[in-house]
Amino acid sequence: MRMAVCAGVAAVLLAGCASMPDSGDLRDVESTPRQDAQVRVFALPPPDDAAPSEIVQGFLEALTSDDPNYETARKYLAGDALTEWRPDASTTVLAEGPNRYAVASRTQESDEERVYRLTGEKTARVDAQNAYEPAEGSYRETVHLTRLEDSGQWRIDQLPQGVVMGKSDFQRTYVSVNKYYFTSATRSGQLGTVADPIYVRRQVDPVTQMVRSLLQGPTRWLDPVARTGFPSGTALREGVESLTPDDQNKLTVPLNDKADHVARDKCDEMAAQLLLTLQDLMPTGVDEVELQGPEGKKLCSLGEDRTDAVAAHGAGNDPEFEYFIAEDKRLVRMPVRSSAPAPEAVPGALGAGDMSFRSAAVARDEDRAAGVSLDGSDLYVGSLATASSLGEPVVHSEGQTEGDRLTTPSWDGRNDLWVADRDPDNPRLLMLRNGEGEPVEVTTPELDGRIKAVRVAADGVRIALILEQDDGKSSSLLVGRIERESGGSGDTAVSIVDLRSVTPRLEEVRAMSWAGDSRLVVVGRESGGVQQMRYVQVDGSTPDGPELAALTGVQEIAASEDESLPLVAHSEDGIVRLSSGSQWQQVVENGAAPVYPG
Structure with a gap:
């Protein structure tokens, strides 16, 4: 006999009901069809005299609902499970909704207990700090049910900690949002900020969730290089359950x-x-924040118009131009916001000198640029404000071939310049403070392979690397944390630690660029697949939003941390641009190495 049970919703009845067997055959819990983000989903409590399979099914459905404290899910529990289950311990995301099937109970002849196995293939995990991490491998957990003596109803009395659901339910239920902390870097007297992405439940008071998470401090991965302005132990006043902006925002x-x-x-x-955190969470943001003490005394208030005076967000200034290497191997630029840009040579030796270049990077203030010579052996730094000569190279590579020499350089928000030397006999990641002086060799203890590309975030504490394996056939995109440690002589040791893959399903990554505070745009290919372009988060998740328009033969890609600005790419059609809501448009037929400042 089969019985159908559907989870109910406040505004709409879920269409996907799973059939539940009384026997032990394998069945999967169907993921809820993707609903509009504004629809709130609530589960039904257990029906009277529900069979054990219905209890398991109903509980799993309730985990995907929008009950604030999982009140309905708890109605399926009894005994120690009622007090010991912590749904906020973690969220395990499976490729599909969890399979579940009955297994032999601990007491074979007992009719008072049942055991069900939950299985599936893991794709991600969100931890107790709401931090996302890709995951793989098999999920295999059990739930134990018992028949209550007083009512004869079946309930779950043993279960794994946390929550489990399919990928489609996770995408409906959770949303990725940045919370913001400070870095040690300052820009013109302002504090630098760094985004710390987390996942919160989309329809369960996300404002209060974000504020509580912000007060708890940075996630473990970011904590060594970030700090908060809130004193240790700061929390919401006791008794405060929900926060909502007033009618004045x-x-x-x-x-x-x-x-x-x-x-x-x-x-x-x-x-x-x-x-900054609430502006990322809400479409209209919040215009003003007022902080109060425990007795209701006003501590301070800050409006959106004064935020920039306290902290530099992102790159700290809007770029004026996009840049690329023209057909004559000189650096050119074009206005960022022009609908029909006409490239022009940049001022100074990189645009009008005798040197030919294969790639370049422009400082974030757009006063200087670094260029790699055509053969890849030398890195030069020159002014974009004056016609001064380039002088001697600041870095030289001894690599025997062009592919074994210098990568495209990158400037961070501290005005430090980064470049990798691919010389097989002496592979190095180098940093030049303020783009000059003796290069600092950066320690990379976890690196396994050669650096193919390097891009440093505006915050100066995160770095993205395309790492090429020794066989040259596979490459991956990793994000690492930049740690600086001052020595007794005044020198600073720089290292890249806690590298993590953000594109675990791509076999080959060809190009990438930062495309927001915690987002990158990536060109790559899955095993056996064709080239594709997508956005990824620094935690390895895929952000919400429309897919990018297709483009073939992409060799290089450039984006700005300002997500409203167009993408620029070097493809088989030359230099092309993609503005929001439009298609790729050709700028010039011949050109290479497009970059934004950074």
């Missing part, structure tokens, strides 16, 4: 006594973090 945040005596400048830092 102002959010009042009552805090506990840990923040009661902060100085005004520190309070402004705290408010700036909240404003």
Whole structure:
């Protein structure tokens, strides 16, 4: 006999009901069809006299609902499970909804207990800090059910910690949002900021979720290079359950006594973090944040118009131009916001000198640029403001072939210049402070392969590397943390640590660029597949949004941290641009190495 049970919703009845067997045959829990993000989904409590299979099914469906504290899911529990189950411990994401099937109970002849096995293929895990990480391998857990003595109803009394669901339910239920912290870098007296992406439940008071997460501090991966303006132990005032902006788009945040005596400048830092975080969460953002102490006393308020005076967000300034290497091997530029840009040579020796270049990087203030010579052996730095000569190269490679020499360079938000030397006999990742002086050799203890491309984020604490394996047939995109440690002589040791893959399913990554505070655009290919272009998050997840228009033969890609600006690519059609909502348009037939400042 089969019985159908559907989860209910507040505004719409879910269409996908799973049939549940009384026997032990393998069945899977069908993922809920993707609903509109504004539809809130609520599960039904267990029906009277529900069979064990119905209890398991109903519980798994309830995990994908929008109940704030999983109230309905808890109605399927009994005994120790009621008090010991912690749904916020983690969220395991499977390729499909979890399969479940009955297995032999611990007491073979007992009619008072049942055991069900949950299985599936893991694709990701969200931990207790709401941090996302790709995962793979098999998921295999059990739930134990018992028949209650007083009512005769079946309930789950043993289960794994956390929540499990299929990928489609995860995409409907959760949303990726950046929370913001400070870095040690300063730009013109301002604090630099760094984005820390996390996943929160989309329809379960996301404002309050984000504020609580922000107060708890950076995720473990980012914590060594980020700091918060909030004093240790700062939390929402006891009794505060929900935060909502008022009709003037102002959010009042009552805090506990840990923040009661902060100085005004520190309070402004705290408010700036909240404003940046909430602007990323909400389409209209929040115009003003007011912080209150434990007795309701106003600590400070900060409006959106003053945020930039406290902290530099992203690159700190909007780019004026896009750049690429023209057919004559000189650096040219074109206005960023022009609908029909006409390339022009940049001022100075990189645009009008005798030297030929194969790639370049422009400092974020657009006053200087670094160029790699046509054969890849030398790196030069020159002014874009004056007609001064280039002088001697700042880095030289001894690689025997052009492919074994210098990569395209990259500037970070601290005005430091980065480049990799691919010489097989002396592979190095180098950094030049302020783009000059003796190069610092960066320690890369976890690197397994040769660096094919390097891009440093505007925050100066995260770096993206395309790493090529020794066979030359496979390459991957990794994101690492940049750590700087000052020595006794005043020198600073620089290292790249905690490298993690952000494109685990791509066998070959050809090109990439930062395309937002925590997003990259990537050109690559899956095993046996064709070349594709996609956005990825620095945590390895795929952000919401439309797919990129197809483009063939892409060799290089450039994007800005300002997500409103067009993509620029070097493809088989030459230099092309893609503005939001349009198709790729050719700029010139011959050109290479497109870049934005950075």
